[in-house]
Each structure stands twice: as C-alpha cells, then as structure tokens.
Amino acid sequence: HSALSLKILAECPVTKARACEMKLPHALVKTPVFMPVGTQGSLKGLVPDQLRDLDCRIILGNTYHLGHRPGPELLEKAGGLHSFMKWDRALLTDSGGFQMVSLLKLAEITEEGVKFQSPHDGSEMLLTPEHSIEIQNAIGADIIMQLDDVVSSTVSGPRVEEAMHRTIRWLDRCITAHKRPHDQNIFPIVQGGLDENLRRQCAKELIKRDVPGFAIGGLSGGESKEHFWRMVTVSTDELPNSKPRYLMGVGFAVDLVVCVALGCDMFDCVFPTRTARFGCALVRTGQLNLKTKLFAKDFRPIDGDCKCSTCAKYTRAYLHTVATNETVACTLLTVHNVAYQMSLMLAMHTSIIEQRFPECVQKFFEDMFPEKNYPDWAVKALASVNIVLK
Amino acid sequence: MKFSVEKLVQGSCRLGVLRDVGKLKNQTVETPFCLLYTRGGSVPNLSNDTLGYVQDLPPVALMPLNVLAEHHETVQEYGKGIAEFTVMKDFLVCCTMQDPCTAAPSGYNDKTSVALWGRSGKMKVDPELFVKVQEAFQPDWFQCLGDADTCKTSSKKRTKKAVDNTLNFLDEILSKRKSSQTLQKMALFGSIGGGFSQFERERSAKETVARNVEGFALEGFQNDGEEFCQFGDKDFVDILSLTLKHLPEDKPRMMCAVLRPDVVLQAVRAGIDIFDTSYAYAATEKGHALVFDYNYHTPSEEVKDSDETKMSTPATESGFTINLGDKKYRDDFGPLLAGCKCFTCKTNTRAYINHLNNVTELQQGILLMIHNLHHYLGFFSALRQSLREDKFDQLEALIAQQKPHSPDR
Ligand SMILES: [Zn+2]
Numbered sequence: 109h110s111a112l113s114l115k116i117l118a119e120c121p122v123t124k125a126r127a128c129e130m131k132l133p134h135a136l137v138k139t140p141v142f143m144p145v146g147t148q149g150s151l152k153g154l155v156p157d158q159l160r161d162l163d164c165r166i167i168l169g170n171t172y173h174l175g176h177r178p179g180p181e182l183l184e185k186a187g188g189l190h191s192f193m194k195w196d197r198a199l200l201t202d203s204g205g206f207q208m209v210s211l212l213k214l215a216e217i218t219e220e221g222v223k224f225q226s227p228h229d230g231s232e233m234l235l236t237p238e239h240s241i242e243i244q245n246a247i248g249a250d251i252i253m254q255l256d257d258v259v260s261s262t263v264s265g266p267r268v269e270e271a272m273h274r275t276i277r278w279l280d281r282c283i284t285a286h287k288r289p290h291d292q293n294i295f296p297i298v299q300g301g302l303d304e305n306l307r308r309q310c311a312k313e314l315i316k317r318d319v320p321g322f323a324i325g326g327l328s329g330g331e332s333k334e335h336f337w338r339m340v341t342v343s344t345d346e347l348p349n350s351k352p353r354y355l356m357g358v359g360f361a362v363d364l365v366v367c368v369a370l371g372c373d374m375f376d377c378v379f380p381t382r383t384a385r386f387g388c389a390l391v392r393t394g395q396l397n398l399k400t401k402l403f404a405k406d407f408r409p410i411d412g413d414c415k416c417s418t419c420a421k422y423t424r425a426y427l428h429t430v431a432t433n434e435t436v437a438c439t440l441l442t443v444h445n446v447a448y449q450m451s452l453m454l455a456m457h458t459s460i461i462e463q464r465f466p467e468c469v470q471k472f473f474e475d476m477f478p479e480k481n482y483p484d485w486a487v488k489a490l491a492s493v494n495i496v497l498k
Numbered sequence: 499m500k501f502s503v504e505k506l507v508q509g510s511c512r513l514g515v516l517r518d519v520g521k522l523k524n525q526t527v528e529t530p531f532c533l534l535y536t537r538g539g540s541v542p543n544l545s546n547d548t549l550g551y552v553q554d555l556p557p558v559a560l561m562p563l564n565v566l567a568e569h570h571e572t573v574q575e576y577g578k579g580i581a582e583f584t585v586m587k588d589f590l591v592c593c594t595m596q597d598p599c600t601a602a603p604s605g606y607n608d609k610t611s612v613a614l615w616g617r618s619g620k621m622k623v624d625p626e627l628f629v630k631v632q633e634a635f636q637p638d639w640f641q642c643l644g645d646a647d648t649c650k651t652s653s654k655k656r657t658k659k660a661v662d663n664t665l666n667f668l669d670e671i672l673s674k675r676k677s678s679q680t681l682q683k684m685a686l687f688g689s690i691g692g693g694f695s696q697f698e699r700e701r702s703a704k705e706t707v708a709r710n711v712e713g714f715a716l717e718g719f720q721n722d723g724e725e726f727c728q729f730g731d732k733d734f735v736d737i738l739s740l741t742l743k744h745l746p747e748d749k750p751r752m753m754c755a756v757l758r759p760d761v762v763l764q765a766v767r768a769g770i771d772i773f774d775t776s777y778a779y780a781a782t783e784k785g786h787a788l789v790f791d792y793n794y795h796t797p798s799e800e801v802k803d804s805d806e807t808k809m810s811t812p813a814t815e816s817g818f819t820i821n822l823g824d825k826k827y828r829d830d831f832g833p834l835l836a837g838c839k840c841f842t843c844k845t846n847t848r849a850y851i852n853h854l855n856n857v858t859e860l861q862q863g864i865l866l867m868i869h870n871l872h873h874y875l876g877f878f879s880a881l882r883q884s885l886r887e888d889k890f891d892q893l894e895a896l897i898a899q900q901k902p903h904s905p906d907r
C-alpha cells in the first residue's frame with residue numbers, strides 16, 4: 109500500500125553503493141539522486157521546463173517557508189504544490205523543524221512541539237508533529253518528513269539522547285496524523301548526534317515502523333568531517349537494504365561521492381543553486397568564480413564536456429561580464445550547476461550498474477585533487493568501504 | 499539599409515519597410531516595429547533558452563552601450579562581434595548610447611566626450627573610443643555618439659550645447675568612418691536632440707539631415723530613465739511633430755524609450771517608425787502584467803460579455819497593466835490574461851505570480867518578462883495591421899478607453 113517502490117538495479121561488490129530505481133507517484137527516480145532545493149515553491153531563476161530539460165526528476169520544497177507563504181489553505185485551494193508551481197514530477201518536503209530551529213533564535217522545544225515566535229507578527233506559535241504533517245499533506249509532496257527534534261550537531265550530552273527518544277515519539281504521532289499514506293511517503297529521521305550508539309539505537313527503533321524509506325538527519329551542521337562520515341556509515345549499516353536512504357542537507361561533490369560509497373541514495377543541498385547566485389560554477393576540478401578577472405577574456409565554456417545549454421552557448425567571458433550583475437547570470441549558472449550535480453549522480457549510477465564504481469570514485473578524486481592532497485577524512489571513509497585512494 | 503514608406507495613413511502615420519539591414523540581406527522588416535530591448539547583451543531576466551519561449555520575436559536587438567562599452571576590449575579580442583559574444587546571433591544588433599530604462603546622471607557630458615554609466619562607474623567616450631567600441635562590437639546599425647543630456651527643465655544653454663556637441667560628434671564620426679571598413683558596413687543613425695526647445699530641435703533636425711546618415715534617433719526628451727511622465731503631454735507631441743517635419747520621408751526614425759501604448763500611438767501619429775520593448779521590462783520590474791486590449795476588431799461590448807478578464811478584473815480598475823503583487827490576486831487561479839497564448843499564461847496563474855512576488859523569487863521576472871514581451875509585441879503587430887486596414891483610429895479609441903488614471907500603469 110506504500111506509494112514508493114524501490115528496485116535495486118545493481119549493488120557495488122566493493123562498497124556499500126547501490127543503483128536503484130525509485131518509483132514515486134509523480135516520477136521514476138534513478139538513484140543515487142541529488143535533489144535541488146526550491147525553497148519557496150520555485151527553483152531560483154529556473155522555470156520547471158528547464159528542470160525537465162536537465163532531466164531533474166525530484167526537487168525539494170521547504171515546509172517552514174511554504175507554510176507561511178502561500179500557506180496551507182491556499183496550497184490546498186490550488187490543488188497542492190505540484191499544481192501551484194506547475195511541476196509535474198516528484199517533490200519532497202522537509203518537516204519545517206530544522207529551519208525553525210536554525211532560523212529562529214527563540215525557538216523552544218517541548219514535548220508538545222516546537223514553540224516559536226512568528227517572525228511576522230511576533231505572536232507565539234507551536235509547530236507540533238501533527239501540524240507539520242497537516243501542512244505537508246496540504247502541500248502534497250511525494251515524500252514528506254517526520255518532525256524531528258533537531259539538536260545542533262555540535263551539542264553533546266543528555267540533550268542529544270533526549271532528542272533521539274523524542275524524535276521516535278514524534279514519529280509515531282506523525283504516522284498517526286498522516287492522512288495521505290496512499291500517495292505520500294513519510295520518512296522517519298535517524299538522529300542521535302555524534303554518538304554511534306545513539307544512532308544505532310535510533311535506527312533500530314525506527315525500522316520497526318512500517319515506513320517506505322529513511323532519512324539520516326542532524327549532520328552537515330558544522331561537526332567535524334571525521335564525525336560526519338562515521339555517523340553516516342553507522343546509520344546506513346542499520347537501515348534495511350530494501351528501502352531508500354536520504355542523507356539530509358548534503359550536496360558538496362566530495363561529500364556526495366563518499367556518502368554514495370557509504371550507502372546513501374538521496375541528497376539535497378542549497379549549495380549548488382546558492383553558489384550560482386554568487387557567480388560560482390561547479391566543475392570537475394572544483395569551482396570557478398566567474399566574477400574574478402581571471403575569466404574576463406576566457407572564451408571557453410564553463411566546462412567543454414558539460415551537456416547543459418549554458419555550456420553549449422555561453423563563454424566564461426560573457427558570464428564574467430554579466431555574472432551577478434544581471435539576473436540572467438543566476439539562471440545560466442544555476443542551469444549549469446544543476447547539470448553538474450545531475451551528471452555527477454548519473455555517472456555514479458551508471459558506474460555502479462557497470463560494476464566499476466570504485467574506478468569512478470578514483471577518477472573523481474584525481475580530477476578534484478590533481479596534487480593528490482586528498483582530505484584525510486575522505487581517505488579514511490573510503491578505506492572503510494575498501495577503496496584506497498592512490 | 500534601405501527604407502521606404504509603403505503607405506501613409508491619416509496624413510502622418512507611416513507603414514514602412516526596412517530592407518537590406520545588416521546581415522539579413524533578403525529579409526524585410528515592416529515598420530512601425532520595436533527593437534528587442536536588452537541590457538548587458540541579454541533580454542533582462544531571459545537566457546537564450548527562456549527567450550526561446552517567446553514567439554515572433556523582432557529580428558533586431560537593441561543594445562545600449564552604457565553597460566556594454568566597458569567590455570569593448572574583451573569583445574575586440576573575441577573577434578566575432580557583440581551579437582555572437584552575447585549569444586544573440588539570431589538577431590541583428592542596433593547599438594544606441596543610453597539605456598531607456600536607466601537614469602543617466604546629468605552634467606557629465608562635454609565638448610570632447612559623452613559619459614556612459616556602466617557597472618564600474620563613469621566611462622568618458624570620445625569619438626576615437628566610440629569608433630573603437632563599434633569596430634569591436636560590429637553591430638548592424640548604430641546610433642552616433644551624441645549628447646542627450648536634456649529634458650523638459652533643461653536650460654537654454656544646456657540645450658544648445660547638447661545640440662552643438664552632438665553635431666560635432668557626428669562630423670567626427672563621419673570623417674573617421676571614411677577610413678574604417680567595418681564602420682562602413684553598418685547603418686549610421688544621427689541623433690536629433692534639442693530638449694523641449696523648438697528652435698534647437700529644428701536646428702538639430704536640419705543640420706543632421708544635411709549630413710550623410712541612414713536614419714534618425716530622436717532623443718533628449720528625458721534623461722531620467724523610465725520615470726518619464728511628460729511623455730504623452732501636449733508639448734512633447736507638438737515638438738516631436740514639428741521636428742519630424744524636417745526629416746526626409748525615405749529615412750527611418752527611431753525613438754527608444756519606455757513608452758506606454760497610448761504614447762506609442764501618439765508617436766506613430768507624429769511619424770516615428772522604430773521603438774523598443776523596454777516598456778515590457780519596466781512593467782516586469784514593478785511586478786505588473788500587461789493586460790490592455792488591442793484587439794480593435796472586437797466591438798468593446800462583446801469583450802465585456804464574453805471575456806474572463808472581466809471576472810477577475812474589477813470594472814473600476816483602469817490602466818494598461820495589473821499589479822500582480824496586489825493581495826487581491828492571492829487566490830486568483832486564472833492566467834495573467836485570459837485568452838493569452840504566451841508560454842506563461844498557458845500554465846501559470848496570477849496566484850502563483852503573486853506568491854513569487856511576495857517571496858521575491860527570480861522566476862517572477864522570467865514569467866512576467868515572457869508574458870509582457872509577448873503582449874507588447876502583439877500590440878505592435880495589431881498596430882501594423884490597423885494601419886494596413888485603415889483602422890488606426892479604432893485602435894486609438896480602444897487604447898484611449900483604457901488610459902490609466904494614475905501615470906504609472
Ligand atoms: Zn554546463
């Protein structure tokens with residue numbers, strides 16, 4: 109009766125990576141997948157047709173923002189976010205909790221929910237697990253998130269354990285409140301801070317519930333990379349093979365490659381689209397800041413091998429003249445950066461199917477670090493899944 | 499470039515044809531038409547991809563030099579001209595001096611140079627640099643270096659100086675052009691200025707006509723960008739008409755400015771042939787959608803009965819545009835304009851644009867720009883049709899009915 113089915117096409121015999129097809133109500137999604145973030149019901153500077161041209165199958169919306177504007181009543185009237193923003197492929201929404209805690213300094217968490225002051229009129233409001241699901245039901249995304257008790261990953265001690273237990277209690281409230289399990293998939297979130305035992309304990313508890321997939325949360329918030337990859341790998345160890353694993357808020361290329369090797373299937377991050385707004389293009393060797401004089405007379409495309417429409421037509425020099433001055437620069441760089449993320453994920457998907465994922469990882473690191481000054485944490489993380497960076 | 503008036507309607511409205519424009523040797527362009535307004539070489543908000551969503555684009559892009567001139571060395575080194583550099587090679591390029599949407603700071607022109615205000619501040623362009631820029635850019639036609647720093651309140655002295663400077667620049671450019679093969683290939687339009695002084699306007703017109711130019715650019719009515727309220731006032735129309743009397747019939751007249759539809763019609767009546775789409779952009783910037791009716795064939799009662807716009811637009815509202823940022827569109831799930839065939843209206847709603855406006859998302863500018871361009875171009879197509887069918891006054895009456903109470907609609 110679930111609105112999601114996962115077909116594992118191939119597993120890497122060396123690492124924990126796998127290539128799958130995830131069937132959602134609005135799209136068939138190849139994993140590993142990167143999901144661009146369209147916070148407020150729009151992907152910065154792109155129209156949905158451009159996302160379709162990039163073969164993007166799933167994007168993110170943020171419940172906190174959409175809950176404020178346009179609000180659940182209007183979204184319901186519009187027939188859901190798909191119809192409102194004219195995006196006919198898959199959508200995923202977060203629970204709103206993370207943004208509330210990170211954006212609003214005054215947020216206070218109680219057993220009931222997240223208490224916060226409205227940024228609009230200052231009144232006291234409460235986001236409960238039930239309320240979060242109600243909004244997400246109105247938005248109508250293919251995948252929705254449970255409300256979790258978010259603790260900054262730099263916090264340690266009893267508060268982390270409390271948050272982990274509360275997250276599980278809130279999951280049960282979310283599942284009870286969820287009115288559309290037939291066409292919306294709720295994902296619980298593995299919490300537990302940077303404590304390996306708490307992570308395992310949390311995952312073990314979550315997998316007892318009948319849910320279509322799992323998210324790994326509370327990471328990519330300023331913790332050390334050493335902690336980061338260990339928590340990821342501990343979590344994927346506990347989660348069942350048969351269901352998708354979504355690592356929240358991760359989108360740097362290096363992190364994506366390592367975490368695919370550690371067994372994650374889905375990722376999201378504002379970085380590729382945000383950095384485009386500041387004039388930065390993502391390439392195999394890192395980033396190009398097109399605002400710098402370096403590119404003033406560089407008549408090559410951003411990346412000669414990239415298949416995106418920006419690289420097909422525009423030079424770095426032209427992008428330099430308009431970069432960050434004209435809104436069109438944002439569109440052009442966003443198209444390229446999304447294309448970069450898509451092609452990186454597709455390259456991993458294909459290499460897993462062709463049983464050459466470890467070589468793909470090697471090649472990626474050689475391109476990104478030609479001096480072979482690989483980050484220590486990545487070397488260790490990959491070694492843990494039997495890839496030795498040369 | 500060759501131009502001929504095919505038909506004169508009601509004494510002064512010109513239905514004309516441009517031939518042999520730049521690289522489009524066999525293509526003709528019917529006038530009155532508008533140039534595709536660009537800034538920094540792109541239609542604002544639109545990339546090559548999204549511009550492709552707009553049908554029936556004009557064949558010529560307007561590229562004001564103010565933002566672009568500072569990149570002339572780059573384009574020189576690039577070697578293939580500004581059209582290809584900006585990924586606009588499907589269009590001919592017409593380079594003018596100032597951006598019709600941007601106020602140019604006043605008081606910086608002198609005998610030897612004109613100030614252009616780009617991203618990195620002021621750039622003083624003298625005839626030598628001007629020729630360098632044009633040689634690098636290789637437009638199909640260009641407006642001569644000119645001093646247009648005049649408006650309704652300019653002093654006599656400033657107005658006279660502007661005309662003197664402009665004529666001197668024209669002489670210098672014409673003499674430099676003799677030794678530049680590149681410049682000889684481009685059509686050269688002389689600038690006619692003179693603010694609101696009839697004497698200076700006539701002097702400017704007569705003197706420019708006496709020189710070897712392919713067409714005329716009417717300017718100097720404004721130096722404050724798009725906030726141009728005197729357009730449409732009687733002084734402007736009178737001065738414009740008087741000036742145009744001195745120009746030969748067989749050369750095109752261009753006026754690049756943010757022009758409301760009613761003012762476009764006044765200018766056409768005065769005898770202008772070439773406009774630009776900056777009005778569509780100015781409306782987009784305000785979050786406005788163009789919704790005025792230009793279908794002069796439909797009797798107005800019929801429109802009222804059958805049209806859906808009537809339902810979503812209260813009868814009290816006047817004007818050529820609606821402000822989609824207005825709360826009343828919050829739950830209006832109709833298209834921007836009922837019956838509009840543009841890319842935006844095919845799928846998007848007023849409510850969605852209203853939301854994008856509330857949260858200041860860039861997609862608003864893209865979607866509105868596409869609709870507004872489509873609508874403004876449709877208006878020009880109807881305008882030409884009305885001249886062909888001798889129904890220009892019907893169109894005038896229809897547009898006059900919709901004239902706004904407040905000046906910014
Ligand atoms: Zn590209």
Ligand SMILES: [Zn+2]
Pocket residue numbers: 834835838839840841842843844869872
């Ligand atoms: Zn439209």
